[in-house]
Structures are given as C-alpha cells and as structure tokens.
Amino acid sequence: MSLWQFFSQNRAEVWQLTLEHLAMVGISMAIAVAIGVPVGIWLTRRQVAEKPVLGMANVIQTIPSLALFGFLLPAPWIGARAERIAVLALVLYALLPVIRNTYVGIMGVDRAVVEAGRGMGMTGRQLLWQVELPLALSVIIAGVRVATVISVGLATIAAAIGAGGLGEFIFRGLAMVNNVVILAGAVPAAILALLADFGLGLLEKRLRPA
C-alpha cells in the first residue's frame, strides 16, 4: 500500500491527528509566549536575573523529551491527562528561545533611540510599548519560530504517553514494522514544521525594522 492510498483510506483519522497535533503545538506556543515574553522583558529590567533564568531554561532544554514526558506523569492535575503533560512539556521546551529572543531583541534596540525617547519624557511603559517592543518584534518572532518548529517535532513524541497527534502513526508504524504508517505520521508533521517555519519567517521579515 502506498502512502497516498493510506491517506485516502484513513482520511478522517489523518485529519483528526493533524488537528490534535496543531492544537497541542498551538496551545503550548500561546502559553509559552504568554509566559516567555513578559519574563524576557523583566530580564531586561533586572539584568542580574538574566544568567540564572536563562541558565534554568537551558537546563530544561537538555532533558531528553521522552524522559520529561515521563517525569511529568506523577504531577498533580497535569498528570491526570496525557494532553496536559504534552502541553506542559512543549511549553517548557519553548520557553528558552522565547525568553532569550525577547531579552536579546530588546537589549539590541539602539540605545541612542531608547535614550532619545527617555530624554523626551516617555515613561517606561510608553518606551516599552511604542519603541522597544516594536523594534524587537522581529527578533521575538524569530524565537517563536524556532520554538514552534521544535514543538511540531517534539509533539510527535507525545504520542508515547497517549497524548495523540501525528506521533500516533509513527509509534503504530514502529510497532507494526510498517514504513507507510510511520511516514503517514512523519510526512504531515514535517509539512507542518515547514509551513510554520515559512509562515513565521514571512512575519519576521515583515516586522523587521529597516
């Protein structure tokens, strides 16, 4: 059976697993941005905290993903549903690129521009919203882009703990020793990653200050 035949015969399931996959990645990226961007902004105001916070996010990244899914199983509330574990794990992995790029993006805004704004009587909040964030936005999006691409790949492993998504086909195919079934999960996942990369790349380019 070819991959194409597999898709046409299992259209409903392919569609559902793709949607599950997108939901997992989408929800976790939204949470990661909601946490990571404020933390990154905070670090630019409290630079002593930069090393410990980015260090911690770095350590989290070094935990093998399968192990992290396992570690979270006994966690209260989170551990009760496989999807929650998967989302939490993806959030943890996405935090580093989001926090780091927010921090680097804001620190990279031309100091002369920021000082001109301050000298003209902009408050800290006005500087942040009108100057620093708009000028750092493309760098922040670049971080979100990296995090999203990583998440699309990592989310396939979430199927190992029963969280669904396109990893279902991959693990099923591995168990059945059937390459077509493995590819049925791997190919759509790769396409999702490429689309996310391309789309966010466009956004990043559009928002880049000239």
Add this chain to the structure above:
Amino acid sequence: MSHLMAADRHPDVAVEFRDVSYRLNHGATLLHHLNLAVRRGELLVLLGRSGSGKTTSLKLINRLLEPSSGQVLVEGRAATDWDLIQLRRRIGYAIQEVGLFPHFSVERNIGLVPALEGWPRQRIQERVRELLQLVGLEPQIVARHPRELSGGQRQRVGVARALAADPPILLMDEPFGALDALTRAELQREFLALQRRLGKTTVFVTHDLREALLLGSHIALLEAGRLVATYAPEEFLNATEPLAAAYVAAFHTGNSPQGGA
C-alpha cells in the same frame, strides 16, 4: 565670566550647575565641581573633546543622569525636585540622527511629545506642518520614515521634534555632527536664525570650534571633566588660556584635531 558666576542671583537664569560632580558607580569621575549658568534665551555651547564631560553635563539637565554631588537647577528648581516626566517634556532634546524612531513616520516622530501630552490629533497634525515649514521641509515628507530621508532632512526632523511641544529649553548633542560640511553649514545658519527668532534657551554640545563660534552666545570650554573657562565668542579667539589658545591655533591652521568641518 564673572557675570555667569553671579548668575544664581539673577532671575533670568534658566539652567544652573552648582558645584556638580558626576561619578560612575565604580569610581571614575566624569565631571568635577562644575559651576555654570545658562541665561534665559541664550545659546550656551559646551565645547570639548570626547570624554571632556560635555554630554554628561547635558544629560544632567534632563536627568538622564543625576549628579553624585551638587545640584542642577532648571528654572530655579533642582532638577531632582521636578516631576521627571514633566521636566523632560519641558526640555527639547535633539541628538545625532540616530535618535529618530526608525519605525515611526516623520509625522509621528515630530508629533511624539505632543502625542504623549495628549494633544488632539488635529492639533498635532497642524503643529507638525507648522514645524516642517519652520525647519524648511516640504509637507509631503510626513508619511516617510527616517530611512527614506537624507542626513540633512533627518536632522531637520530631529530639530522639529525637539521643538514640537514648544519647550522653553533645548538640549542639542552634536545635532549636526553626522552631516557633510556643506549641509552642516546650511543647517547651522538656519538653526541660528531659528534660535534667535524663537529665543529658546539652548545648551549645545559640540567638539567643533567653528560651530561653537558661529552659534554660541557663550562658549564653555571643558576638558577632562572640568570647566576650563567660559568665553564670549570674540573673547575665545584672543584667549590666553593654553587649551583655548590651542583650539584657536588648530582652528587657524585649518587642521583642527577636533574634527572641524
């Protein structure tokens, strides 16, 4: 310079440094016991090479820096007693062209302080057009971004932005430093005419004696964080003080080490 020393008893002093020192946290002293008064409506030039403390002095006026000791008075009140935001919005600030917001149109750049002050949109638009005319720019330019302007145009926008909310005091940190000689001379002449017409108290930082002589009603010469002396422009050319004399000598030979145009 005696009239400047006694200036704290005059009501017409707009900005005054009283025994101001500024030290960095790790100990280096950038400014030593500065005493200086800027009279209302005059254009005081702070002249010196890099590291002389002229930009530091300027930033002490709008409290981008705060003195380690001594006091800076703005309109008779210690800068530290002013509400920080109010103080800064009463002081126009122009620096080299990099100070324009690259993501703002010319209109938003110029209208920044009025917008922060909550002026209605209509009034800001009128004010921007008025200012463009004042600094010699075409009104069509409002929609452009700084990267689409020439160096001279950017600098004109910078001056217009500093004037936008009609502040009584202007601080200018080498505003024409990045321009070619010809454009610079043009802007200097226009700025001089503008300053005379508007009567803004101006503190102007430069390392270029030619510019200082052209624009300044007084020139305060700084070196290594200390005030060497304050001169009227015509006094400067005949000064016997060695550093001032060295500036003048370099000026006359035309190979000014301070990078004159």
